[in-house]
Amino acid sequence: MLILVLKRILLGLITLFIVSLITFVGVEVLPGDACTTYLEREAYGAALEACYKRLGLDIPAYERYVSWAIGVIQGDFGYSLSGEMKINDVLGPRVKNSLVLASASILIGIPIALLLGIITALWRDKMPDIIISTFTIFSMTIPEFISATLLILIVAIWLEWLPGIVIVPTGVSVSELLPNIILPVIAISMIMTAHMARMVRSSVIQVMASDYVQMAILKGVPYWKMVFKHVLPNALLPAINVVALTIAWLLGGVVVTEVVFNYPGLGRLVIESISNRDLPVVQALAIILASIYVIINLIADLLTLMLNPRLKSLQIKK
Amino acid sequence: MQQVVQEIKNLSIGFTSKKGEQISILKNISTTINKGETVGIVGESGSGKSTLALAMMGYVKHGLFTISGECIYQSNDILKMKNRELENIRGRKIAMIPQNAGQSLTPNLKIGYQIDEALRLHTNFQKEDRDVKISELLNKVRLPSPETIAKRYPHELSGGQQQRVAVAMALAGSPDLLLLDEPTTGLDVTTQAHVLELLNFIAKDTGTSMVYVSHDLGAIAQVSDRVIVMYSGEIVLDGPVRTILKNPIHPYTYGLLKSIPKLTLSGLPNSMSGSQPQPGTIKEGCSFYDRCEFAEDKCKINSPELEFVSDLNTSVRCFNHKKLHKKKDEDTKSSKKVLRKLTKNEILDISSVSISYAKQKFIEQLLNKIDDTNPTVKDINIKIDKGETLALVGESGSGKSTILKSIAGLIKAKDGIIKFDKNKILSNDLKKRDANYLRAIQLIFQNPDESLNPNHTVEEIVSQPLKLYFGLSGNELKQKIIEVLKKVRLGEFYLTRYPRQLSGGEKQRVAVARAFAAKPDIILCDEVTSALDVSVQAAVLNLLQELKVDFGTTYIFVSHDLAVVKAISDRVAVLYQGRLCEIGPSESVYKFPSHPYTEVLLGAVLEPDPDIKPKLVAEDIVEEKPPEKGCSFQGRCPRLLGQICKTDVPPWQIDENGNAIRCHIKINDLKNQQISN
Ligand SMILES: Nc1ncnc2c1ncn2[C@@H]1O[C@H](COP(=O)(O)OP(=O)(O)OP(=O)(O)O)[C@@H](O)[C@H]1O
Ligand code: SF4
Ligand code: SF4
Ligand SMILES: [Mg+2]
Numbered sequence A: 001m002l003i004l005v006l007k008r009i010l011l012g013l014i015t016l017f018i019v020s021l022i023t024f025v026g027v028e029v030l031p032g033d034a035c036t037t038y039l040e041r042e043a044y045g046a047a048l049e050a051c052y053k054r055l056g057l058d059i060p061a062y063e064r065y066v067s068w069a070i071g072v073i074q075g076d077f078g079y080s081l082s083g084e085m086k087i088n089d090v091l092g093p094r095v096k097n098s099l100v101l102a103s104a105s106i107l108i109g110i111p112i113a114l115l116l117g118i119i120t121a122l123w124r125d126k127m128p129d130i131i132i133s134t135f136t137i138f139s140m141t142i143p144e145f146i147s148a149t150l151l152i153l154i155v156a157i158w159l160e161w162l163p164g165i166v167i168v169p170t171g172v173s174v175s176e177l178l179p180n181i182i183l184p185v186i187a188i189s190m191i192m193t194a195h196m197a198r199m200v201r202s203s204v205i206q207v208m209a210s211d212y213v214q215m216a217i218l219k220g221v222p223y224w225k226m227v228f229k230h231v232l233p234n235a236l237l238p239a240i241n242v243v244a245l246t247i248a249w250l251l252g253g254v255v256v257t258e259v260v261f262n263y264p265g266l267g268r269l270v271i272e273s274i275s276n277r278d279l280p281v282v283q284a285l286a287i288i289l290a291s292i293y294v295i296i297n298l299i300a301d302l303l304t305l306m307l308n309p310r311l312k313s314l315q316i317k318k
Numbered sequence B: 001m002q003q004v005v006q007e008i009k010n011l012s013i014g015f016t017s018k019k020g021e022q023i024s025i026l027k028n029i030s031t032t033i034n035k036g037e038t039v040g041i042v043g044e045s046g047s048g049k050s051t052l053a054l055a056m057m058g059y060v061k062h063g064l065f066t067i068s069g070e071c072i073y074q075s076n077d078i079l080k081m082k083n084r085e086l087e088n089i090r091g092r093k094i095a096m097i098p099q100n101a102g103q104s105l106t107p108n109l110k111i112g113y114q115i116d117e118a119l120r121l122h123t124n125f126q127k128e129d130r131d132v133k134i135s136e137l138l139n140k141v142r143l144p145s146p147e148t149i150a151k152r153y154p155h156e157l158s159g160g161q162q163q164r165v166a167v168a169m170a171l172a173g174s175p176d177l178l179l180l181d182e183p184t185t186g187l188d189v190t191t192q193a194h195v196l197e198l199l200n201f202i203a204k205d206t207g208t209s210m211v212y213v214s215h216d217l218g219a220i221a222q223v224s225d226r227v228i229v230m231y232s233g234e235i236v237l238d239g240p241v242r243t244i245l246k247n248p249i250h251p252y253t254y255g256l257l258k259s260i261p262k263l264t265l266s267g268l269p270n271s272m273s274g275s276q277p278q279p280g281t282i283k284e285g286c287s288f289y290d291r292c293e294f295a296e297d298k299c300k301i302n303s304p305e306l307e308f309v310s311d312l313n314t315s316v317r318c319f320n321h322k323k324l325h326k327k328k329d330e331d332t333k334s335s336k337k338v339l340r341k342l343t344k345n346e347i348l349d350i351s352s353v354s355i356s357y358a359k360q361k362f363i364e365q366l367l368n369k370i371d372d373t374n375p376t377v378k379d380i381n382i383k384i385d386k387g388e389t390l391a392l393v394g395e396s397g398s399g400k401s402t403i404l405k406s407i408a409g410l411i412k413a414k415d416g417i418i419k420f421d422k423n424k425i426l427s428n429d430l431k432k433r434d435a436n437y438l439r440a441i442q443l444i445f446q447n448p449d450e451s452l453n454p455n456h457t458v459e460e461i462v463s464q465p466l467k468l469y470f471g472l473s474g475n476e477l478k479q480k481i482i483e484v485l486k487k488v489r490l491g492e493f494y495l496t497r498y499p500r501q502l503s504g505g506e507k508q509r510v511a512v513a514r515a516f517a518a519k520p521d522i523i524l525c526d527e528v529t530s531a532l533d534v535s536v537q538a539a540v541l542n543l544l545q546e547l548k549v550d551f552g553t554t555y556i557f558v559s560h561d562l563a564v565v566k567a568i569s570d571r572v573a574v575l576y577q578g579r580l581c582e583i584g585p586s587e588s589v590y591k592f593p594s595h596p597y598t599e600v601l602l603g604a605v606l607e608p609d610p611d612i613k614p615k616l617v618a619e620d621i622v623e624e625k626p627p628e629k630g631c632s633f634q635g636r637c638p639r640l641l642g643q644i645c646k647t648d649v650p651p652w653q654i655d656e657n658g659n660a661i662r663c664h665i666k667i668n669d670l671k672n673q674q675i676s677n
Helices: A002-029 A034-042 A045-055 A061-073 A087-122 A127-141 A144-158 A174-208 A211-218 A223-261 A266-275 A279-307 A309-317 B049-055 B083-089 B111-122 B127-140 B146-150 B159-171 B189-206 B217-223 B241-246 B251-258 B297-301 B321-325 B362-367 B400-408 B435-440 B458-470 B474-487 B504-517 B534-551 B562-568 B586-591 B596-603 B643-647 B667-676
Strands: B004-016 B022-034 B038-042 B065-073 B094-097 B177-181 B209-214 B226-231 B234-240 B307-309 B314-316 B346-355 B377-385 B389-393 B415-420 B441-444 B522-526 B554-558 B571-576 B579-585 B652-654 B660-662
Touching: A002 A061, A002 A279, A061 A279, A087 A127, A087 A174, A087 A223, A087 A266, A087 A279, A127 A174, A144 A174, A144 A223, A174 A223, A211 A223, A211 B094, A223 A266, A223 A279, A266 A279, B004 B049, B022 B049, B022 B065, B022 B209, B022 B234, B038 B049, B038 B217, B049 B177, B049 B209, B094 B159, B111 B127, B111 B146, B111 B159, B127 B146, B127 B159, B159 B189, B189 B209, B189 B217, B189 B596, B209 B217, B217 B241, B226 B241, B226 B251, B234 B241, B234 B251, B251 B534, B346 B400, B346 B554, B377 B400, B377 B554, B377 B579, B389 B400, B389 B562, B400 B441, B400 B522, B400 B554, B435 B441, B435 B458, B441 B504, B458 B474, B458 B504, B474 B504, B504 B534, B534 B562, B554 B562, B562 B586, B571 B586, B571 B596, B579 B586, B579 B596
Parallel strands: B038 B209, B038 B226, B094 B177, B177 B209, B389 B554, B389 B571, B441 B522, B522 B554
Antiparallel strands: B004 B022, B004 B065, B226 B234, B234 B314, B307 B314, B346 B377, B346 B415, B571 B579, B579 B660, B652 B660
């Protein structure tokens, strides 16, 4: 068991290493470099030299990679180009804002998804299923930028219930942020919830058709008891990984939604720094997003391992 | 008057097809189950047996619905009951033992919990009493150390043990009626015989009525008082077990019984042509019409009704049943088995082969060797002559398939040499094998669903070996494919079919055709008939036999079904835990099963005759690993000689018929002991 966990962690680290290499190399082989892009027409002579020196571009690439990597491990991403700020200072509040947005979406989305998935599966082909399923399939097909725009149009512009776009400074406290995130959270969680609900539905239906559930019914186990004891534990186990994937995929949704709502999170920073050609920030973002991805999947794997008696005893025996 | 436990009246169950038609899969079933009676329901796959058994519990699968009729339990129609009422009956009054216990136990709940659940639902016992009761129940189904079993998860038990747990669970509510859906299918012969014996004991002990659903007439014969034969959703025959099995007056049952290989019969059983019609395809006439050897014109248009024949106490659905009344087994002429001509022309020589599944350690991988003193298969020496059929038998886990795979080059043997055609050594690495040897040895698998690519047509499947080994193409290829298909009795119109459009028997024929297309010298058959219904099995066996006559092919035939093996093989090798126990000409092995293990195996065979009972001479313990030293069978041997069996590997002994066994007891003593028993 322990060995397995260590193996998974090692695998995650290797993935991160490869991502860091790819982003680094990607930046290297692009024509021009950070300084020429930044200084544009003034990219010559002393200004360029100074810039190179400041960013440490005057030393060989591999050395730069090593020192950058060491910095990253210590939690220091170096300097951004444009504002000459420490990247950490740029990232910090953004990470916090995005986390608030993402975790609110997850906290609301997962329970709703589970509930809808289970309801649709248990009332399969009956009215509740038909209504909810139509709705989930519908919301799965609309991309975020459309649903987000629609939300702004309806709730903010026509009904004037909530502010349409977020106009708060990056560094505000969570409590000030909250009223602003309602619409973005709805926009993000709609697709995610729909996806997860579909997954949960099919997983529950599959388990409901299994021989052991049929057996439980034939044993005279009351319906709800059967659902909670025999169906859900077995149906939700495979759903854990799906949830993890959906969360990881939510990162993409966050980017789009943040831009539409002008929300000061990581997603908007991605777009901003790409359009500003702020390569050090792009690099940092790539690493951060990849780590989140790896960590979420790791947690899902470990949870599955812990909850599945089959895997557990297999591992112990060995 | 006998007390009736359940009465089924005019029951029809069906589904709505995609075209909106209503299609019945059970048609007008009427019968009664009496108190204390065991009723066997037999029929081939898809005949509606399970659907009927489930209906008796008021359960209709998703997608199916009751068209008409009722199942009366204690003067109420169980099919119309509300869930609340059903919960009080299911498990308490009527309990089910499922087909595949492995899949019918909830994987995340411990055995103890699952039995306790049944007790909590159906008895008023307190916690302490229930714990005692759990142990009692597990004891009753003869599971060793109930306390530890109760703490395990289902996947930590063997198949036979899971089946016993299912029985224990069903007994928890002391039901009036036990429904058993293929409770022993998929178990080893010995385990199967033990479970049946247990069920018989329970029936006597508790007076419970049982409905025993199976496709296996051997098992039905052992447990039933009465037998119902189903065909295509109808009852075609219903009567006392001896009448049904000894004087079957319905043509289908008559044919079915003839197509079963039996130990008492030499040679291959007769096959029945055709296959059961798909539900909804028969609009008028007798549903057995196109397979019936007694059919007349009237059968094509009129559907026969179930008719009661009072002197036999049997109901039958056939216009011509009188023709079969006096017909006895005498005219069962089985096609003669073609014995090999003793050519002494060795085609395969397996010498000292050992195979290990142990994971190679890193160092061993580097050195390319395996260091396992107790491998899965050890020290196999077999020489096979050209044109011979050698059978490998043994319980599951005895290494039969492993040996086949290593001959085919799919698994690397750890030690030993396999020589082909006298002196050509077959490399144990598939990649290094000469293409000609790859062609010469072909494999046919147990499950055609898995071995045929579902996205290829029959034409594409059969063309592969022809293209690969003979470089055929164009018209020549097409002609050859048609020729090969004709050999396995499949017409040209099968060319464009996909595997899913074929029946089980047809699929297996395609697999046989693919193997023969390579013009092989040796064909390795791995349980090729065990996924098939008996009537289809006989046809495939006959086909293999004919092809052998035509091409002089050598077969190595693996099966757990000893009657099938007897029918087809020239020589038998008996394996236990990957070690050879006995090898010899099948005639004499079956007549004098000298080795104690062969004796145990043959004793457990179920004959479709209620008067021949299996002999259970050894416990059906499952051994995880072969013993480190001594005789491989020491753990279960009923004739254990003593310490010597535990320390020394027994020597080979040969008798005058050419039977070779590996045992410390003198071969003649073994025979005498068996005769005196
Ligand atoms: N949910 C369903 N919808 C439509 N057809 C079904 C459904 N379930 C079963 N059938 C069909 O009903 C027929 C009878 O099925 P059933 O499971 O009762 O057969 P069986 O005799 O128990 O077969 P086996 O020996 O393979 O278990 C088959 O033709 C099957 O294809
Ligand atoms: S009714 Fe006719 S076709 Fe049907 S089983 Fe009897 S003889 Fe055969
Ligand atoms: S050697 Fe001993 S244990 Fe093995 S079969 Fe003979 S008597 Fe039984
Ligand atoms: Mg069935």
